[in-house]
Amino acid sequence: MKQAVSHNMKPYLFIVVMALGLSACVSIDVPELPDTDIPEAWTSPLSEAAEVWPTLLWWENFQDGELNTIVQSVKQNNLDLQNNRRNLEAAQIALREAGFNLLPVPTVRIGTGALYTDNFGAAELDNSPSSPVDLTGSFTYNDILSKPATFEGAVADYQSRRAQVANAALNTLGTAASTYFQILLIRDQIKAAQQNLENAEAIGDITQARVDAGVVVPINALQQQIAIEQQRTNIRSLQQNELSALSSLALILGRSVQEFDIAGDTLEDILIPTLRPGIPSELLRRRPDLVQAEAELQRAAVQVELSRLNFFPSISLTGSANASSTSLSELLSAPDTVINLGVNVSQLLLDNGARQRGLEQSRLTLENALNSYRRAVLSAFNEIEVLLSNIQLLEELAVVAQRQLAQAEESFRLAEVRYAEGVADYQTVLTAQNTLFFQRTALLNNKIQQLNSMVGFYQALGGGWDADDETTMSIASE
Numbered sequence: 031m032k033q034a035v036s037h038n039m040k041p042y043l044f045i046v047v048m049a050l051g052l053s054a055c056v057s058i059d060v061p062e063l064p065d066t067d068i069p070e071a072w073t074s075p076l077s078e079a080a081e082v083w084p085t086l087l088w089w090e091n092f093q094d095g096e097l098n099t100i101v102q103s104v105k106q107n108n109l110d111l112q113n114n115r116r117n118l119e120a121a122q123i124a125l126r127e128a129g130f131n132l133l134p135v136p137t138v139r140i141g142t143g144a145l146y147t148d149n150f151g152a153a154e155l156d157n158s159p160s161s162p163v164d165l166t167g168s169f170t171y172n173d174i175l176s177k178p179a180t181f182e183g184a185v186a187d188y189q190s191r192r193a194q195v196a197n198a199a200l201n202t203l204g205t206a207a208s209t210y211f212q213i214l215l216i217r218d219q220i221k222a223a224q225q226n227l228e229n230a231e232a233i234g235d236i237t238q239a240r241v242d243a244g245v246v247v248p249i250n251a252l253q254q255q256i257a258i259e260q261q262r263t264n265i266r267s268l269q270q271n272e273l274s275a276l277s278s279l280a281l282i283l284g285r286s287v288q289e290f291d292i293a294g295d296t297l298e299d300i301l302i303p304t305l306r307p308g309i310p311s312e313l314l315r316r317r318p319d320l321v322q323a324e325a326e327l328q329r330a331a332v333q334v335e336l337s338r339l340n341f342f343p344s345i346s347l348t349g350s351a352n353a354s355s356t357s358l359s360e361l362l363s364a365p366d367t368v369i370n371l372g373v374n375v376s377q378l379l380l381d382n383g384a385r386q387r388g389l390e391q392s393r394l395t396l397e398n399a400l401n402s403y404r405r406a407v408l409s410a411f412n413e414i415e416v417l418l419s420n421i422q423l424l425e426e427l428a429v430v431a432q433r434q435l436a437q438a439e440e441s442f443r444l445a446e447v448r449y450a451e452g453v454a455d456y457q458t459v460l461t462a463q464n465t466l467f468f469q470r471t472a473l474l475n476n477k478i479q480q481l482n483s484m485v486g487f488y489q490a491l492g493g494g495w496d497a498d499d500e501t502t503m504s505i506a507s508e
Contacts, residue, residue, distance in 0.1 A: 074418030086494035091303035128184030168350035190325035197318035316492035
């Protein structure tokens with residue numbers, strides 16, 4: 031067996047080792063948040079309980095079976111979430127491709143020669159045993175110094191996409207839950223409006239009877255008839271609102287509103303869960319939008335590093351090995367082998383300051399990315415503080431609204447009796463009636479506000495997502 035090497039390989043091996051060593055030492059300097067941006071604890075009294083974060087099944091805390099079924103259906107059938115899952119799979123493939131790009135690109139070829147002749151129109155194919163068999167392997171390894179930084183940029187891209195998908199899923203599930211609650215609220219409002227209509231019609235009958243008896247003037251009956259028509263119009267408007275909300279929920283479920291409905295008809299049985307946030311600093315890895323903003327910061331830092339590496343030489347390696355023989359058996363046992371190894375080192379000497387300008391631009395972009403990240407973090411902490419305070423306020427107002435509704439119902443009952451007995455005038459009954467209508471609406475509004483605040487609170491806390499847990503992938507993953 032004969033072997034030939036094109037040159038002494040020691041200088042090349044030294045350059046290879048040096049290049050790989052330099053590339054392994056590349057570190058990306060990512061700016062950190064000031065300590066003052068992250069509070070040590072929440073200021074709301076609601077945060078005094080144990081440190082608790084929502085789970086990925088946060089909607090189950092409302093203890094409503096139909097809501098659980100709806101959310102599961104949204105996760106499976108929502109068209110946007112399906113696209114997001116495919117986008118995330120594509121991002122995973124892109125990240126694996128970036129990992130392979132850290133390695134040299136190898137190629138292997140095997141072939142044999144055959145002689146083809148044409149003897150005055152008679153074609154012949156000489157496929158004799160002496161035809162050479164070649165096996166060639168080669169590799170290329172370009173831009174060695176920048177490859178680690180490029181890979182870090184690919185990781186940041188993937189983390190950004192993963193967080194983006196999780197945030198979209200969290201918003202979609204939150205919208206589905208709020209829309210479901212809205213439908214139940216409208217149905218409660220319809221029932222309250224029907225009660226208001228019955229009360230108004232009862233007062234109308236009494237008023238008309240007193241007008242017929244000449245006890246009161248006809249204007250009272252006309253005013254009450256207006257109140258009755260207002261309630262009938264209100265019911266028709268609420269029914270239209272119900273259809274609109276059903277259509278919105280059907281779209282989220284990937285369905286047509288035709289023949290679509292839900293079984294629930296009241297907010298009364300929906301439990302308002304209690305939840306306390308954990309340590310504020312943990313929010314940075316639990317909220318997808320914050321993780322996405324941090325990934326954008328990392329990507330900007332990578333660009334600074336790549337701009338800095340432009341000042342270093344560009345190092346590329348190429349290598350090949352060719353083995354040939356007259357037969358396949360000899361190719362495997364005793365081939366003629368030639369090995370070549372090449373190193374290319376190039377350095378840009380003059381560029382009229384283009385590299386320096388590119389570096390300055392990258393640094394400015396990094397500073398902007400840091401400010402954007404800080405703004406997102408500060409906004410998130412402020413949002414949770416407001417939500418905590420709002421939840422506490424709504425809990426207190428719920429007690430007041432319930433008490434005021436009971437008082438309004440009793441006031442209307444007394445006014446109706448006294449009016450029927452001729453003791454109270456029409457204005458007293460009208461005032462009591464309007465107060466009752468208002469208090470019924472106020473109690474329902476308080477309940478929907480509490481539910482929506484809890485949905486918003488779950489979203490503000492990240493909905494159970496954790497950037498450090500790859501098993502979560504996206505909130506809508508199955």
